[in-house]
Amino acid sequence: MKILRILALLFLMSSKIFIKIGRVIGKFSHEAFGDVIQNIGINESTKYNMLGTESEIYYLDKYWQILGKYLGVLSAGDLILDLGCSQGRFAHRLAVEHPKVKIKGIDLSQRAIDYARDNSPKNSENLEFQVQTIRECLSAQADNSVSVIIMTEVTVFYPDWIKDIPDIQRCLRPGGLFIITFRSRYYNLLHCIGNDNWEALPDILEKDEGFLFGNPTKFQWKDKFQVSEILEGTMGFHLDEIYGIGGCSGIDGDPFARITMPENLNKDQKDLLGQAEEKIGRMIPDASRYMLAISSKSV
Ligand SMILES: C[S@@+](CC[C@H](N)C(=O)[O-])C[C@H]1O[C@@H](n2cnc3c(N)ncnc32)[C@H](O)[C@@H]1O
Secondary structure (H helix, E strand, O other): OHHHHHHHHHHHHHHHHHHHHHHHHHHHHHHHHHHHHHHHHHHHHOOOOOOOOHHHHHHHHHHHHHHHHHHOOOOOOOEEEEEOOOOOHHHHHHHHHOOOOEEEEEEOOHHHHHHHHHOOOOOOOOEEEEEOOHHHHHHOOOOOOEEEEEEOOOOOOOHHHHHHHHHHHHHEEEEEEEEEEEEEHHHHHHHHHHOOOHHHHHHHHHOOEEEOOOOOOEEEOEOHHHHHHHHHHHOOOEEEEEEEEOOOOOOOOOOHHHOOOHHHOOHHHHHHHHHHHHHHHHHOHHHOOEEEEEEEOOO
8 A cells, every 4th residue: 555655746746747747848839949849739639529529519619609690690602711721610611601701721630621521511512621831821812802810729829829819900801800719718717726736827817828737739719808818919800709619518538527517418418508507607707718809890
């Protein structure tokens, strides 16, 4: 018993040392190799399939409950850009529900785009996928040519999206929608507290981007005041709504997964969870997995 306890202690100590080493290496390697390291980390994240996971389908439905009314005003020929589309869960649904609208999904991951193409809905001629970075896609786009830009669950891995703001403003047509999500500060706090990672807390409280969990990828997180400051203050857009997605549940590895995971629930339970998350999403968007912000470019 004593030996087991010593072994467990040794394991705990070594894992903490590795996290510390990982953090130092992460910071150093990022300074030295910047975008290359970031893109490797992002590419790795696309091994997780967002199209075929039941919990992600649940969250897609939650997004749709909010987005439906905004997307209802689209006209034939309008263009939607789904930036960082991964396996295409948003683009596919858009293509089915808006057959007369053009949808372009882009992602830097070849693996994700291959999967998105292979699993495209039937007769979705209005849908196109391309391996591209967000910057490449936006800079090739003509002024005022896009009706909707969607960037869901992307900024968490791509803090540099801030540099794309001038292109986002330029490409969107007047009145066009900018739909973006942000990882909440609260989520990261819970994650660290839940994993006994106390040293990361000051950074999460005081900063809004950096290296977490011994990972060389740079992450970004926000609270709702910062979100409105960026969209209204920096971008001069009209902020329609900030809404929380996943206030009472999560996916494997999330702090919220300790409460529940949608994939483990039956239909009735999922419906009840959905009602609870809808209320909480409106009341306290900061206390969710992601904050969904819908804004529009001034006419
Ligand atoms: C968590 S997934 C979200 C996927 C999708 N938007 C959704 O909500 O289902 C994040 C995706 O953003 C992509 N991504 C991150 N930074 C990018 C960049 N600079 N250019 C293109 N894709 C990027 C990643 O490759 C990944 O597929």
